[in-house]
Amino acid sequence: MKKFNIIIYKIIITLFLTTGSLHSAEMTDPIKVDWSFKGITGTFDRASLQRGFQVYKEVCSSCHSMQYLSYRNLGEPGGPEFTEAEVKAIAASFEVTDGPDNLGEMFTRPGRPSDMFVSPHPNKEAAAAANGGAYPPDMSVLVKARKGGANYIYSVLVGYEDPPPGVNLDDGVYYNKYMVGNKIKMPNNLIDGLVEYADGTDSTVDQMAKDVTTFLAWAAEPELEERHKTGVKVIIYLVLLTILVYLSMKKIWSRVDTEVSVSYTHLTLPTNREV
Numbered sequence: 001m002k003k004f005n006i007i008i009y010k011i012i013i014t015l016f017l018t019t020g021s022l023h024s025a026e027m028t029d030p031i032k033v034d035w036s037f038k039g040i041t042g043t044f045d046r047a048s049l050q051r052g053f054q055v056y057k058e059v060c061s062s063c064h065s066m067q068y069l070s071y072r073n074l075g076e077p078g079g080p081e082f083t084e085a086e087v088k089a090i091a092a093s094f095e096v097t098d099g100p101d102n103l104g105e106m107f108t109r110p111g112r113p114s115d116m117f118v119s120p121h122p123n124k125e126a127a128a129a130a131n132g133g134a135y136p137p138d139m140s141v142l143v144k145a146r147k148g149g150a151n152y153i154y155s156v157l158v159g160y161e162d163p164p165p166g167v168n169l170d171d172g173v174y175y176n177k178y179m180v181g182n183k184i185k186m187p188n189n190l191i192d193g194l195v196e197y198a199d200g201t202d203s204t205v206d207q208m209a210k211d212v213t214t215f216l217a218w219a220a221e222p223e224l225e226e227r228h229k230t231g232v233k234v235i236i237y238l239v240l241l242t243i244l245v246y247l248s249m250k251k252i253w254s255r256v257d258t259e260v261s262v263s264y265t266h267l268t269l270p271t272n273r274e275v
Helices: 002-025 044-059 073-076 084-092 122-128 149-158 205-220 224-265
Strands: 094-099 105-110
Touching: 044 205, 073 084, 122 149
Parallel strands: none
Antiparallel strands: 094 105
């Protein structure tokens, strides 16, 4: 009996420790942020988009690509809306591989607005090799590809912490409570004052995380504002159409009711005859 009790005790202790370790590795729900672009009338904050691009260019672009964007998109309505001169300057700050030339050789040249965003690596294998075996995902549609969207991206960027007691991390692995398993291979690249914003905004970690998340949200849905405007117009049109149909049907049925009433008044009921 004593031996049986010892076995039961060991089983209970094992279950307790296992449950505790599983609980500690649970992913925390993303922080809910009141984004300006949410809702049917949501729009992007232009200043935040421009700051977000600056964070991407100076911090994120060394590892992450944005293969579905071209530099001219930065000047289009609904986006950061940089001026034409600013877009040309941004594109020219990157070296683009082009060719072949007349000799059949590839060459590099300054970027043009029509060029796609330059990737930091020639292929996925090179990207993974440069990042400790972890492939840094393309950021073009990252907000749409991750459950939780913008809230999740923002939460991960601000979710780095020292691991709690008892949690051991391998080299090149960092603790982040918003990641599955609370582990991430991307280091915490955002620190206060890292970027000197062109508009003078204080570049805190929270501000940079919100700005770059806003930029990534636009990159994933560059037509969002136009879609919202179209949606509002359609709703207004449907409301007006519904009202017109209702009034028209009401008028038609009122006329029908009047005609039926008149018909009944002219009916001559047969008299009863005595048999």
